Amino acid sequence: MRIQTTGVYWSAAAGHGRNQDSLSLQHICLRKGECLLAAVCDGIGSLTASQEASGFVVHCLTDWFYHEGKNLILQNSSRELFLLALQRRFCHIQETLRQFQITQNSETGTTLSALLLIGNRYYLIHIGDSRIYRIRKRKIPIYRQKYHICRLTEDDKDQEGRLLKCVGVSGEDRATIETGRLLPQTCFLLCTDGFYRGNGKERIGQVLGPLLEMPKGEKRIRTAQAATTEHNIFDRRLELLGEQAMAAASKDHMAAVGIIVGAR
Amino acid sequence: MDDRYRVIRKLAEGGSGETYLIWDRRLAQNWVMKRIRTGREGGEEAVRREMTALQQVRREGIPVLADVYYERDAVCLIMEYMTGVSLEELLDREGAMKEADAIRYALQIAELLEFLHGLPGGLVHGDLKPANLLLSQGRMALLDFGGAVFQYGASAAEGYFYTPGYGAPELEKGGQVTVLSDIYAFGATLFSLVTGDRPDSDRGMYPVREQNPSLSAALEQIVLRCTNENPRERYASVGEVKTKLTALLLQHKNPGRLGGIRKRLLPEKEGKHRFQTVRCVLLTEGNFRGKGGTFLRCVLLLLTGICLGGFAAPKAAHAAQMQILPVSVRNGAGEKLLVDFDAVYYTKENPIFELPLHYFEPGRQYRVTIRQEEQENGTVRERSFVICAG
Incomplete structure (x- = not known):
């Protein structure tokens, strides 16, 4: 697996001083190959200290990635061990936030969607209404739909749109932790609710899908300069989507992380 | 000059002159000879500057000026030979x-x-x-x-x-x-x-x-x-x-x-x-050094206090029947700690207790209690968790 390019978008809603969303993108090269952690958290605005909660969660996951996660990768650990380690870290986060609420005598909470790419597998950890999308090119293009976009996560909401589960206030001990095979030429998008609500699934596919097009039949020379340009293009595409979302739903904060997995 | 030095080879050539590797017959060692042509514009000035500078400098990493020879249209500076x-x-x-x-x-x-x-x-x-x-x-x-x-x-x-x-x-x-x-x-x-x-x-x-x-x-x-x-x-x-x-x-x-x-x-x-970072971004306005940071320290102190007090082994109750089950205890780095009944842990890290899944039968509810006794004053604290085995 080779990560071709990544992009991030992070913006506070107009008129709101502090962005309650947090994101983390950690892409490193180990001797075992590339690995990446991406996470977005949407702090629940109606509760107190939600930016602290979302910040703490991404920070905690990043901490896990560089300490335990990296060592698990180097030790060629099995997928069960990864799932267990992620669950353990989630419990740690949940317990810490619970204690925080007790000591502060307040309620706080955040959603969490995180993606871990290692070797030829992806691991996702999800709770709340942030989303992870996967975009692939259709083998047989349907009219006007050249790219296939699917949602890897389910929103933990009831029929009236109320959030049922989150990190923090709901006290859930379990998050959705899944693993799957990583296919080449795939784009992942992790985003908070404001981002996807203002764009819609199809528009996201239309804007990000073309990034999957790779020059065929010619050797691709990967230089640092080219990598920067690619990052810039991806960042710009996410910015376009973000601006669109901001125009549609200006009250929401936005955070999005995109990753394109290239050919092997 | 010919009596004392023998040119071995030319090392470099520039606009102001040439540099040679030479052999000192008397001292039996190599030197570098920098021959600067004085005829060209600024040549004499360059020689004067280099001589003045090198005469005053004595330090490892800067060549020592050993000798100076004057020719009709050039000046030769004999300097320390540095390999590399x-x-x-x-x-x-x-x-x-x-x-x-x-x-x-x-x-x-x-x-x-x-x-x-x-x-x-x-x-x-x-x-x-x-x-x-x-x-x-x-x-x-x-x-x-x-x-x-x-x-x-x-x-x-x-x-x-x-x-x-x-x-x-x-x-x-x-x-x-x-x-x-x-x-x-x-x-x-x-x-x-x-x-x-x-x-x-x-x-x-x-x-x-x-x-x-x-x-x-x-x-x-x-x-x-x-x-x-x-x-x-x-x-x-x-x-x-x-x-x-x-x-x-x-x-x-x-x-x-x-x-x-x-x-x-x-x-x-x-x-x-060792690893190489390709792209690392962490964007948040959450102030970890603020409330979160203070809180974390509190938790650490609390847990440290508990650990110093000593943990009794966790006990799991299976339905109405009380059972004492062995658990795995790990430190913050995930390393397994030696565990025994009534074990006392002197650690400053958060201990992690692991109960293997096979202890639990699907479809049943379990209450796991961690009981902690302080050795000094005998205070007992308990914390219970309800586990619904899926």
Whole structure:
């Protein structure tokens, strides 16, 4: 697996001083190959200290990635061990936030969607209404739909749109932790609710899908300069989507992380 | 001269003269002979400058001036022979260096410059560039003092020369040669080390991360500040640059912050755990040092207190029947700790208790209780969790 390019978008809603969303993108090269952690958290605005909660969660996951996660990768650990380690870290986060609420005598909470790419597998950890999308090119293009976009996560909401589960206030001990095979030429998008609500699934596919097009039949020379340009293009595409979302739903904060997995 | 020295081979040839490797018959050792033609414009000035500079400098990493011979149209300076490879050759051969290596070399160069600038009168090298830096067994040496001047009074009008790309922009306009011109050249050299590229005097200095995105923002800032077109905007002294570089090198050894994330999280170790960061971003407005940070410390203290008090082994109740089950206990790093019934843990890290899944039958509910007794006063605390086995 080779990560071709990544992009991030992070913006506070107009008129709101502090962005309650947090994101983390950690892409490193180990001797075992590339690995990446991406996470977005949407702090629940109606509760107190939600930016602290979302910040703490991404920070905690990043901490896990560089300490335990990296060592698990180097030790060629099995997928069960990864799932267990992620669950353990989630419990740690949940317990810490619970204690925080007790000591502060307040309620706080955040959603969490995180993606871990290692070797030829992806691991996702999800709770709340942030989303992870996967975009692939259709083998047989349907009219006007050249790219296939699917949602890897389910929103933990009831029929009236109320959030049922989150990190923090709901006290859930379990998050959705899944693993799957990583296919080449795939784009992942992790985003908070404001981002996807203002764009819609199809528009996201239309804007990000073309990034999957790779020059065929010619050797691709990967230089640092080219990598920067690619990052810039991806960042710009996410910015376009973000601006669109901001125009549609200006009250929401936005955070999005995109990753394109290239050919092997 | 022929009685004492024998020319072995020509080492280099430049606009002002040639350099030869020579053998000293009397002392039975090699020297370098730099033959500078005095006939050309500024030749005598260059010889005078180099002699004056080398006479006053005695330091490891700077060649010793051993002897001087005058010919009809040239002056020969006999200098210490230093073996090694110039940074220019090294960059041509191996390309850009890793950030940490470049900083280490830059620190050595900065030390040499600091020594020169600290001499009475403030000696400015004046022609710092990779070609004039020799790397010998990991140590850096500074060569070619043909452009060296004492800070006071010298200007371009007096025959001062500079290398395009490495020479400060004010020298082109006939400005004074100062310590700041050396700082510019130092920045340009650092630029070459991390990008493998030669600074383009027409384009000006551009951010190094355009060339190599894996470099840290701090290093980019150092290069940009050193090579600022306005001398007043540059670092005031090499010592200041050295302090910045030392701090950056320490971050590489004991990571603290990189690219917006807390580098404390990146424990880069030598050998098998080494990793290269491609892109690291952490964007949040959550203040960990605020409420979260305070809270974490509280939890740590609380847990430390509990641990010092001693943990009784957790007990799991299976329905109405009380069972005592063995558990795995790990420390914060995930290492397994030795566990026994009524075990006492003297640890400052958060212990993690693991109950294997096979203890639990699907479809049943379990209450797991952790009971803690303080040994000193016998206070008992309990915490229960309800587990619904799926």
